[in-house]
Each structure stands twice: as C-alpha cells, then as structure tokens.
Amino acid sequence: MAARSELGRLAQEAAALAGAVRGALGPRGGRALLVRPTGEALLTRDGRRLLEALSLEPPTARMMAACACSHSAATGDGAKTFVVLLAGVLSGLRAAAGGGGLRWALRAFEAQVLERAVAQGLRGHLLSALPGRQAEADGGALEAVLEAYLGGRLGPGERRRLARLCCEYCRRCAPAAASRPQVLRLLGRRFAELHAAVAGLPVASSRVLPGLVLRRDFAAYCPAGGDLRAVLVTEPLRPALSAPGVEFVVDSEGGYQASLRWISRRTEALMKHLQSNNVKLLLSSVKQEEVVIYHAKLYGVSVVECLSSEEIALICEITGLSPYTPFGGNTDREITEAAVATFCQPLLLGSKRCVHVGFTSVCAFQPHCLILCGPVDGVNEQHAAALQGAFTMLQQLFKTVDQRERCKAEGESQNEAADVCSWHSSATEQQLVIENIVCNSNQVSERQLKMHRDETETQIVDPDLQRSENSTGVQTNLQVLSNPLSHIKELNVSTEGNDSSRDVQKPHAKCEHVGDMHENYKSDSLVDNQKNYSTAASAAQSANIVTACERLDVGKDLEKTSCNIVPFKHKKSCAQRPIVLLSSEKKRKKKADQLRFVENQVVNGTNFLEKSIY
Amino acid sequence: MLNKPEVDHLTTLILKAFMFTVPCHVETNAVLGKCVIVPVKGRRVADSTVLPGLLIETPEIHLANPLTVKRTCSNLVKVALFCVSMAGDLSNPEEGTITVHHGISLEMLELNQLLNIGKQLVSDEVGLVVCQKVIHPSLKQYLKENHVIVLDRAGLCLMEPLSQMTGSKPIASIHLLSPSCYGSLKDVSIESFASKHFVHLIPKDTVVCSLILCNRNETAWDELKRACETAEHVLQLTIKEPLALLGGGCTETHLASYIRHKSCSLSASSFKDMDCSRTQYQLVADGFCRSLESVACSLNHDGGEILTDTVYGHCWFVPSGFPSVSNWSDLVSKCGCGINGNTENLNWRLLQGQFGSPVIQGCPEAPSVKVMDFLTLDCFVAKCSGLQVALETANLILDLSYVIEDQN
Incomplete structure (x- = not known):
C-alpha cells in the first residue's frame, strides 16, 4: 500500500x-x-x-x-x-x-516485447545518418546531421549558421576524414579550452581561428617572426633563498649580498640559455617573479604565466610537450623539451587581451579555436553547450561504423553478428562512452544526488539500479556483463526461465566475444536502458569483470557519492566469489530479496526509481 | 552642459590628441599610442589643452624651473625605469625562514646596494630615474646631488605608456642592472596647471600624449572624461573601417524607406528560401521600419513635429510652437544631418510612429554629394554592430517560451 x-x-x-x-x-x-x-x-x-x-x-x-x-x-x-x-x-x-502483477508484467514486457521491437522491428525503418562511405563523411551530410541536431537546441536563425560553423570547425580540425573519430573524441573532452566566448557582438562574427587561444595576456611580449620554439615550465624560475621548512642563515654581510646577486645572475643565465636555444616563448603554469619577466624581456623571450591546468594538459596533448626543469640537471645542455609554434601574437577578444599561438601538432588533431560571439553571455553558453553535445553525438555516429565493421570481421555466426550489429545500430542513441562518462559524471549527477546510503547489499544488482546512482563508470562496468547476455537472451527467449539453460550452453562463445569487445572498445555499449536482468554471468566472465572494474578505475568516482557502495563491494566480491549462473529459482529468490531491499528504501525515504514501482 | 565654443575647443583637442597617437614611422606593425587624460578640476573647460608626452605629477616644487637636465652626447636624456620598490624595505618573496646573526643589518645591506645602484646610474649618465614605487630618501638625495631628476610613486598605470614612449624596459632587480634597458627622451620640463605641478616628459616620436581636461564641476568632469574616451574610441574604429553614416536620424529614416520599398518587390522564391509567407515578411519588415523611425523620433526633445521626405528619405525636424500647416517647406530648413536643404519641393509627410498604416514608398535616392560644412555623422561600425546585436537580442527574447522561477 x-x-x-x-x-x-x-x-x-x-x-x-x-x-x-x-x-x-x-x-x-x-x-x-x-x-x-x-x-x-x-x-x-x-x-x-x-x-x-x-x-x-x-x-x-x-x-x-x-x-x-x-x-x-x-x-x-x-x-x-x-x-x-x-x-x-x-x-x-x-x-x-x-499491484503485485504490475512489476512482473513490466519486466516481461521489456524482455519480450520491447527489446525485440526495438532491435528487429525498428531496424527496417532506420536510415544511415551519414550515407555513402562512412569513412569519408562529406561536409554536406555532416552539416545536415548537425543542423537537425542543433534544431532542437537553438532558435531557427542560429541553427543553420552554427551548423555550418561547426562543420567547418570539424573539417579544419580533422582534414583527413579517417582521423575524424579520434579528433571528435578530443573535441568532446577539451571543448572548454578550445573555444572562446565574446559577448556584445553579433552571432555572425563567430569564426574559426587557427591555433589556440589562451585565456591569459602576455606577461612579456617580444614580437618574433617565423617559427619559434616554446617551452613549458611548472615551477618558479627564480631560485629561492629559502623554501617552506628550509632555513637560510645569514652570518655575514658579504654572504647575503652574494646570495642575492647569485640569484639574479642565475635567472639571467637561464634566460640567456633559453635564448641561445632559440626558445622564444615561455609557458608557465605558475606566476613568475618580476625578475624573470624582466630578464625575459631583455633576451627576447615572450612569457605567458598562470595558465590553467586544463590548458596545459591540452597543450601537452597536442604537442607532446613535457615540462622543462631548468634546475633539475645540467643547465648547459640542449633543451629538447620544446615544441614548435608557427606564430604567437596577442589577440583582442572584445575587451580582453589573449594569447593566440599556433602549435604544430604531433597528433591527428590540427589545432583550431572557435570564437563564439553573441549578444549576451547566456547565448554564448547556450551555443557552447549545444556544440559540446553535438561532438558527443557525432562520436556515436562514427562509432557505429567501427563496430559494424568489426562485428563482421569477427566471423560470428551471421545471425548473431547481424543481430548484435543491428542492435548496436538501432541503439545508436544509447551507447555509452567511457571517457565522457568518467569526465562528465563528476559534474553531471553530483549536483543532483545527495542521498545518504546506509544499505549494504552486496548483490550484483541490475544495471538500472546502478544507473540510477551516480557513477556511470559502474554502469558501463556492468554493461559488460549484461551485453552478451542480452543478446543470448534476446535471440531465443520465450520466458525468463529458459534463459539459464541457454546461458549455460553459450558462455564460451560469448566469452570471447565479450573479451574481444572489451579489447576493442574503449567504451562498452549499453544496449537497452530498460533492461532489468539480474546480472547473471558465467564464471568465465567474472575474470573479465574484474579486469573491467580495474581498468575503468571506478573507485575514483565512487568516493564522491557515498551511495555507491555496491560497486565497491562488487569489485571485491568478484575477486572473492565467482559469480555463478543463476537458475530460474535463484532468480526469483533474488527478486524477492530485491523487493525487500526496495521496501527498506521506501521506508528510509531513499527510493530507487525502478524498485519503487513495485 | 557645454556651450558651442567649449564644444568646438574640445573637439579640436580630441582630434589633436588622436593625431598624436598615430605613429609617424611604422616599421612592421602600426600600433596606435595612448592618450592619458589628466584631471584638473576647478578650471573652465576652455582651459583644457593637449601636450605630447607624459605628465607626472610632483608634489614638491623642489625642482627649479627651468630644469637643468643631464644629457648624453646625442643630446638625449637617458631614462631608467624601475618597477620594484627601491625603498630599502626587505620585501622578500621567500617562503621559508631567514635567520640573521647578531650584528648584521639587512636594511643596511639593502641601502648599500641601493647606493651602489645610484653610483652605477650616475656613471651611466642617466638623466631621469622614474620608479613605480617608493625610492629611499638617501638614494633620492644622492641622485639629486648628482643632477639626476628623480620621480617616484609613478604608479602602475604609467608604466606601460612610459616604456612605450621611452623605449626603456622596466628594471625589476636592484642587484643586476643591464645598460640595455635604458630609454631616451627628447626633453624634460615643468608645467603647472591650477595648483598642480607636473614634470613634462617629451619624447622624440610622439605616440603618447596627455589631454589635460578641466571642468568646474567634479561630477560633470567624470562624464566629460567618458565622452572624450568614447570619442577617441570612435576615431579608432573609424580608422579601422573608414566609413561614416549620416546622423541626426537621417540614416534611420532613409533605411526605413528603403526597406519599405524593397519589401514590396521581393520575388516568391525568396520567401520560400526564408521559409515564411509574404504577409509574415511584410509584417516583420514593417515592424522593423517602425522601430527605426522611432529611433529617429526619439532625437526630438522639444515637442515639434518630425517629417520625412519621400525623395531622399531623410529626417526633418520642425520647431515646436507652430500650428500644423499643409505647406511644410516654410518651416523646415535643413534635414537632420544637414546635407539637404529645402530648396526643392521634397514632398514631406509626417513620420507616423507606431500606429500609422503602411506606406507605399518609391526608392529613396542618394543625395547629391556636396561638400558641406557641419554635417552630422555617425560611426558606422558602432551603429552597424548595435543594430545587429539589438536584433539578435530581440530574437532571443521572442524565442523565450517560458520562464521557470526556482524558489528553492
């Protein structure tokens, strides 16, 4: 009641x-x-x-x-x-x-009707989003897809313009079509650093600029033509007299003077060394002393300081640069940790001065920056969020292609392969990307969930249960299990009771599949949100689960929300007791346990969505 | 408010100041200089003036007038610019602890170092020393005895124009002085305004100038400063894009009549492209034209009538107090911008505002180009950008379908 x-x-x-x-x-x-x-x-x-x-x-x-x-x-x-x-x-x-019958009916509906309808029934009505050879998705098709996507997110005047802009941006960042999926992944992760917003200008002024725009102004700017070498430092370049926990004792006047003079000379020598190595740009993640800036100006080195850690990470990713430690070893050796930049100049965005630098890239991504203009800040944020979503969506489109080809290559039985692949293609919308999840889960659900958890069920619970909690990393973890099973079940299920037998027969074939899938995908595919299988998995798969747990590094996210004790336990438990295939009676018992579990939740006031329907 | 002679005087000054900031010799990149506005409150506006170079205020009148400045052999004044504190205070950025043994005074050491710097400056024939922060009195005295002009407490804002003007690099260390960081000036003199005294630094090439702005009223002075800065900005925009629009409401009415004319003659295919019907388009175009005309109407503050002519589409203001007559040509003399006179019969009609019925319009002509004095002009970039942003903001508001008020 x-x-x-x-x-x-x-x-x-x-x-x-x-x-x-x-x-x-x-x-x-x-x-x-x-x-x-x-x-x-x-x-x-x-x-x-x-x-x-x-x-x-x-x-x-x-x-x-x-x-x-x-x-x-x-x-x-x-x-x-x-x-x-x-x-x-x-x-x-x-x-x-x-009443009581409702929950069973819902589950049966999902298992027997919905999945099949989505997997097979819809398949006949689907069209490819990017017609033609997938690897060379041309600009026109891409723009059409983007316009449709942005249509739901922007007003009528803006969508065409922004779609065109986004398409041009993708094209310039990944001129080689084959590298597009990889570049899209990078764009999805780093879009916050790859765009700059200017308020107070019309939207038509938005444009794509080559190179990167860093959100700081030059501390010292020495114009230099042509290619220049850039060096990254993460520590102050002026040697310090003393540090926290270190005591500097002055026992003679000469000594003190000499020390200060030494410091100045050392800073100058460092700058001279940079100049002699043809380094014209110094990127610093910390604030440098005035003396350092002064000597940099004297020796013609431009300095940008106080760069954020995300910008530094992006630069390192694009150029393969590692920080230069001047005091680590021999200061007279050649500086090898330098990147090449094609240009470096100040850029005026609205009323802010930024650094505009063009690095030569060592990866497939050609660095370009998107300047978004709008009448107010809110519009720019909206556009940026829409574009970020567009990159995530595009990744899904390109992913489908890979999987389809890979599926065929694996030489599974035609039926299964076809079903698996079609499953993927029909569920394009529903594939999970691990990188996104790991990156986004921190922001996404953090704010929403503040539930306190005091339950300590150690059951390996439904994907739904997991999904309703914070860590989507866990979700994907478990999807590894449910994925192949769902296929097995999907293929010949009449009642749930029969599943187990089928499972017993087919675990090995599917194991390899799972293992392969594991290796091949960095992310796992969530086939169906609404699946409610108790995650029965064969013993052979438990090994995969363990590796999945460890590889996905689930623990990181989970600390934040106290609710996700289950995954932790899951991690431990799979090492301790192998997960066995459940027969139908065991499954029913499991469901009864879950019910009781749910009722506890309801009483405690912390409900899980699916359970509370029961 | 300013009267006409004051406005003219200020206009000339602002133009002069702007011309000073345009560099004479350009190697690779032309960069406009800076105009620093110096406040003098308590004098008449007509006392404002523009001087090339920078003015640094000195509290004391210790400097003799005329100044004797040490010059180098090329008749220039060498300048040293410091951005660190030379007050002898041990502003140590160290994070750990420094233990000093008994009998050693770090302040004495610091002062000795400062005096060493002074000796080096004198031997390098430096004529002017400017410090962003405070200079120790002993050092000041020493330098003065050696005929070096010392200015301290210059402040952060002056550092960049000073280094741009003199070519000197601000020195950040008192332990290492490199001769390559000195700059040069053409001359140094003393100026006085009201009760303030300034040291006037005159460079060889003027890229930095000072506008001494006077106003009796303090609060009005702030507004005057804002107006001068905006004027400079408009001049910079005009250099970037050398176009000007006719002001006084004429561009708005001209544009409105042009749009009205054009919107009647669009082809059907263009409506399909825009995904709207002809009626919808004409409604929107009419609304836009009305909004432009309302901008022109807002320029009128004395209650008279506003007319537009059907030939050029310009805006004409009728002074208030006259009964409405049918023959407008008796009452109007010049259009808003001043380019058209009432010599021809221009077929005026009242500018309707929000509630009139749509007007059928022939294509407005461009007025014949006559060189006229006192044309009212508007900045093209600013106006264009303003129109676009206003339209997009209107679009934004129309696109708002609902408001959620979160009261948690």
Missing part, C-alpha cells in the same frame, strides 16, 4: 519535471529562462543543463533528473525525451492501479 501512494507521488514529480522541460522540446520549442532566487538567470533549451540547474528537493526527483542527465552526458542527446517518457510511463502505471 505504501508503494501505491509512493507511485502517485513519483508520478507527480515526474510530471512536474516533464512540465519544466516540455516547452523546450523539439525544433519548435522555445528557450527557457530559469531564474534563481539569487538573481542568476540561465537561458537554455538544453534538457541536461536545465535539469542540472534546477534545485530539486525530493530525492526521487533529484534521482530522476540525474538519470536523465547521465544518459544525456553519454549520448549527447535525449534528456528531455527521457523525462517526458518517464512521466508518461509513471502516470500510466498509476492509472493502471498497479
């Missing part, structure tokens, strides 16, 4: 969330202006940004929003649809006067 009133409340919350995002849904939707009591205003049409910005009180509502956000973070799209769909499902369930 408690569950039923919970259901009503949940349906209401979901309906409220859906109402908040509905107005921005689709190409005809409009912008939402979110006003906080503090006076901040957020202009957006992006479902994920809207949901993240809402400060929701009920923990279940927070969890719903977190689910939508983490899904959107992985795929780049679909947060609003998710929420609207969720609201519809919940209200439908409530109207159906749910």
Whole structure:
C-alpha cells in the first residue's frame, strides 16, 4: 500500500519535471529562462543543463533528473525525451492501479516485447545518418546531421549558421576524414579550452581561428617572426633563498649580498640559455617573479604565466610537450623539451587581451579555436553547450561504423553478428562512452544526488539500479556483463526461465566475444536502458569483470557519492566469489530479496526509481 | 552642459590628441599610442589643452624651473625605469625562514646596494630615474646631488605608456642592472596647471600624449572624461573601417524607406528560401521600419513635429510652437544631418510612429554629394554592430517560451 501512494507521488514529480522541460522540446520549442532566487538567470533549451540547474528537493526527483542527465552526458542527446517518457510511463502505471502483477508484467514486457521491437522491428525503418562511405563523411551530410541536431537546441536563425560553423570547425580540425573519430573524441573532452566566448557582438562574427587561444595576456611580449620554439615550465624560475621548512642563515654581510646577486645572475643565465636555444616563448603554469619577466624581456623571450591546468594538459596533448626543469640537471645542455609554434601574437577578444599561438601538432588533431560571439553571455553558453553535445553525438555516429565493421570481421555466426550489429545500430542513441562518462559524471549527477546510503547489499544488482546512482563508470562496468547476455537472451527467449539453460550452453562463445569487445572498445555499449536482468554471468566472465572494474578505475568516482557502495563491494566480491549462473529459482529468490531491499528504501525515504514501482 | 565654443575647443583637442597617437614611422606593425587624460578640476573647460608626452605629477616644487637636465652626447636624456620598490624595505618573496646573526643589518645591506645602484646610474649618465614605487630618501638625495631628476610613486598605470614612449624596459632587480634597458627622451620640463605641478616628459616620436581636461564641476568632469574616451574610441574604429553614416536620424529614416520599398518587390522564391509567407515578411519588415523611425523620433526633445521626405528619405525636424500647416517647406530648413536643404519641393509627410498604416514608398535616392560644412555623422561600425546585436537580442527574447522561477 505504501508503494501505491509512493507511485502517485513519483508520478507527480515526474510530471512536474516533464512540465519544466516540455516547452523546450523539439525544433519548435522555445528557450527557457530559469531564474534563481539569487538573481542568476540561465537561458537554455538544453534538457541536461536545465535539469542540472534546477534545485530539486525530493530525492526521487533529484534521482530522476540525474538519470536523465547521465544518459544525456553519454549520448549527447535525449534528456528531455527521457523525462517526458518517464512521466508518461509513471502516470500510466498509476492509472493502471498497479499491484503485485504490475512489476512482473513490466519486466516481461521489456524482455519480450520491447527489446525485440526495438532491435528487429525498428531496424527496417532506420536510415544511415551519414550515407555513402562512412569513412569519408562529406561536409554536406555532416552539416545536415548537425543542423537537425542543433534544431532542437537553438532558435531557427542560429541553427543553420552554427551548423555550418561547426562543420567547418570539424573539417579544419580533422582534414583527413579517417582521423575524424579520434579528433571528435578530443573535441568532446577539451571543448572548454578550445573555444572562446565574446559577448556584445553579433552571432555572425563567430569564426574559426587557427591555433589556440589562451585565456591569459602576455606577461612579456617580444614580437618574433617565423617559427619559434616554446617551452613549458611548472615551477618558479627564480631560485629561492629559502623554501617552506628550509632555513637560510645569514652570518655575514658579504654572504647575503652574494646570495642575492647569485640569484639574479642565475635567472639571467637561464634566460640567456633559453635564448641561445632559440626558445622564444615561455609557458608557465605558475606566476613568475618580476625578475624573470624582466630578464625575459631583455633576451627576447615572450612569457605567458598562470595558465590553467586544463590548458596545459591540452597543450601537452597536442604537442607532446613535457615540462622543462631548468634546475633539475645540467643547465648547459640542449633543451629538447620544446615544441614548435608557427606564430604567437596577442589577440583582442572584445575587451580582453589573449594569447593566440599556433602549435604544430604531433597528433591527428590540427589545432583550431572557435570564437563564439553573441549578444549576451547566456547565448554564448547556450551555443557552447549545444556544440559540446553535438561532438558527443557525432562520436556515436562514427562509432557505429567501427563496430559494424568489426562485428563482421569477427566471423560470428551471421545471425548473431547481424543481430548484435543491428542492435548496436538501432541503439545508436544509447551507447555509452567511457571517457565522457568518467569526465562528465563528476559534474553531471553530483549536483543532483545527495542521498545518504546506509544499505549494504552486496548483490550484483541490475544495471538500472546502478544507473540510477551516480557513477556511470559502474554502469558501463556492468554493461559488460549484461551485453552478451542480452543478446543470448534476446535471440531465443520465450520466458525468463529458459534463459539459464541457454546461458549455460553459450558462455564460451560469448566469452570471447565479450573479451574481444572489451579489447576493442574503449567504451562498452549499453544496449537497452530498460533492461532489468539480474546480472547473471558465467564464471568465465567474472575474470573479465574484474579486469573491467580495474581498468575503468571506478573507485575514483565512487568516493564522491557515498551511495555507491555496491560497486565497491562488487569489485571485491568478484575477486572473492565467482559469480555463478543463476537458475530460474535463484532468480526469483533474488527478486524477492530485491523487493525487500526496495521496501527498506521506501521506508528510509531513499527510493530507487525502478524498485519503487513495485 | 557645454556651450558651442567649449564644444568646438574640445573637439579640436580630441582630434589633436588622436593625431598624436598615430605613429609617424611604422616599421612592421602600426600600433596606435595612448592618450592619458589628466584631471584638473576647478578650471573652465576652455582651459583644457593637449601636450605630447607624459605628465607626472610632483608634489614638491623642489625642482627649479627651468630644469637643468643631464644629457648624453646625442643630446638625449637617458631614462631608467624601475618597477620594484627601491625603498630599502626587505620585501622578500621567500617562503621559508631567514635567520640573521647578531650584528648584521639587512636594511643596511639593502641601502648599500641601493647606493651602489645610484653610483652605477650616475656613471651611466642617466638623466631621469622614474620608479613605480617608493625610492629611499638617501638614494633620492644622492641622485639629486648628482643632477639626476628623480620621480617616484609613478604608479602602475604609467608604466606601460612610459616604456612605450621611452623605449626603456622596466628594471625589476636592484642587484643586476643591464645598460640595455635604458630609454631616451627628447626633453624634460615643468608645467603647472591650477595648483598642480607636473614634470613634462617629451619624447622624440610622439605616440603618447596627455589631454589635460578641466571642468568646474567634479561630477560633470567624470562624464566629460567618458565622452572624450568614447570619442577617441570612435576615431579608432573609424580608422579601422573608414566609413561614416549620416546622423541626426537621417540614416534611420532613409533605411526605413528603403526597406519599405524593397519589401514590396521581393520575388516568391525568396520567401520560400526564408521559409515564411509574404504577409509574415511584410509584417516583420514593417515592424522593423517602425522601430527605426522611432529611433529617429526619439532625437526630438522639444515637442515639434518630425517629417520625412519621400525623395531622399531623410529626417526633418520642425520647431515646436507652430500650428500644423499643409505647406511644410516654410518651416523646415535643413534635414537632420544637414546635407539637404529645402530648396526643392521634397514632398514631406509626417513620420507616423507606431500606429500609422503602411506606406507605399518609391526608392529613396542618394543625395547629391556636396561638400558641406557641419554635417552630422555617425560611426558606422558602432551603429552597424548595435543594430545587429539589438536584433539578435530581440530574437532571443521572442524565442523565450517560458520562464521557470526556482524558489528553492
């Protein structure tokens, strides 16, 4: 009974969330202006940004929003649809006067009807997003895809222009079509450093510039023509008299003077050494002393200081540069840790002066920077978020191609391969990307979830359970397990009870598949969000799970949210007891356990979404 | 408010100041100089003036007038610019501890070093020493005895113009002085305004100038300064893009009549491209034209009528107090920008504002180019950019479909 009133409340919350995002849904939707009591205003049409910005009180509502956000973070799209769909499902369930039979019916529906319909039924109606040879997705097709994507996120005037801009940007960053997937991954990760926003100019002024724009001004600028060498330092270049924990004793006047003079001369010698090695640009992550800047000016070295760690990481990634430690060893040797820059000049963006530097790249990515202009800051943020989502979405498109080819290459049975691949292609929207998840999970659901966890169930729980929690890293972890199983199950399932037998027969063949998939994909594919399998896996696969756990470095994210004890336990438990294939009775018992578990949750007031429907 | 002679005087000054900032000799990159505005409150506006070079305020009148400045053999004044504190305080950036034995005074050591620097400056024939921060009195005295002009407490804002003007690199260490960081000046003199005394630094090539701006009223002075800075900015924009628009509301009315004319004659295919119907387009175009005309109308503050002519599409203001007559040509003399007189019969009509009915318009002509005095002009870049941003902001607001108020 408690569950039923919970259901009503949940349906209401979901309906409220859906109402908040509905107005921005689709190409005809409009912008939402979110006003906080503090006076901040957020202009957006992006479902994920809207949901993240809402400060929701009920923990279940927070969890719903977190689910939508983490899904959107992985795929780049679909947060609003998710929420609207969720609201519809919940209200439908409530109207159906749910009881015990409802949860079973829902599961059966998912397993038997929905999956097959999505996998096979939809397949006939799908078209390739990028027609023609996938490897050479030409500009026109890319622009059409981007325009459709941005149509749901921007106003009618802006979408075409921004799609064209984004297409040009992709083209210039990855002139070789074969390197596009890799470049898109980098763009998705580093877009924050690869674009600069200027408020107060018309949108038409947005453009693509070669090279990188660093958000600092020159501390010292010495114009130099042609190619120049650049060096990165992470420590102050002026030797210090004393450091924390070090005591400098002055026992003679001459000694003190000599020390100070030595310091000055050493700084000068360092600059001279840089000049003699033809280094014309010094990039520093810390603030340098005045003396260093002064000597740099004298010896014609431009200095940029106080660069952020993300900018440094980007520069290192593009140029393969490692920090130069002048005092580490012999200071008279050649400086080998230098990168080559084709130009280096100040750039005026609006009223701010920035550094515009063109590095020669050692990877496939040709560094270009996107300058976004808009009437107000809010518009620039909106555009930047839309473009970031576009890169995530594009990664999915290119990923499909790889998998399809790889699937065929593996020489699986035609049927299975075809199904697996079609599964992937139909579920394009739903593939998870690990890098994105690991990067984004910190921001995405952190804000939403503040649940306290005191449950310590050590069961290997459903992907849904995991998904509803914070760490999407865990999600993908478990998807490794569920993936091959779902295929097996999908192929010949009539009732759930039969699954086990099939599993027993086929584990080895699928094991290799899993293992291969593991090696080949850096990310794992989440086939279906709604799957509710208790994750039965064969013993042979447990080894893979362990490696998956370790490789994904799940623990990092999990510390932050105390809720995710399960993954930890999972990690430990898989080493301790191999996960065995569950027979149908065991599965039912497991479900009973889960029910009790859920009821505890409901009582404690921390509900998991799926469970609370029961 | 300023009267006409004051406006003319200031205009000349601002132009002069701007011309000073344009470099005479350009090697590779032309960079505009800087105009530093010096406040003098309590004098009339007409006392404002422009001087090439920089003015540094000196509190004391210790310097004799005329100044005797040490010059080098090429008749230039050598300048040393310091950006560290030379006050002898041990501003140590060290993080750890420094233990000093009994009998050693670090301040004495520092002072000795400063005096050594002084000796080196004198032997290098430096004529002027400027320090961003404070100079120790002993060092000051020593340098003065050796006929070196000393200016301290110059401040951070003056560092960049000073180094740009003199070519000197600000010295950041009192332990190592490199002769390559000195700069040069053509002359140094003393100026006085009101009760303030300045040392006037005159460079060889003027890229930096000082505008001494006077105003009786202190609060009005801030607004005057803002106006001068904006004027300089507009001049810089005009150098970047040498176009000007006719002001006084004429460009707005001309543009409005042109758009009205054009929007009647668009082909059907262009509507398909834009994905809207002809009526929708004309509604929007009409709204835009009305908004332009409302800008022109807002220029009128004395309640008279505003007319537009159907030949050139310019804006004409009728002084208030006259009864409305049918023959407008008696009341108007010149259009808003001043380019058209009322010599021909220009078929004026009232500018309608928000509630009139759409007007059928022939194509407005460009006025024949006559060299006229006192044309009112507008900055092209600023206006163009302003129109575009305003339109996009309007678009943004129209695109807002709902507002969520988060009260948590």
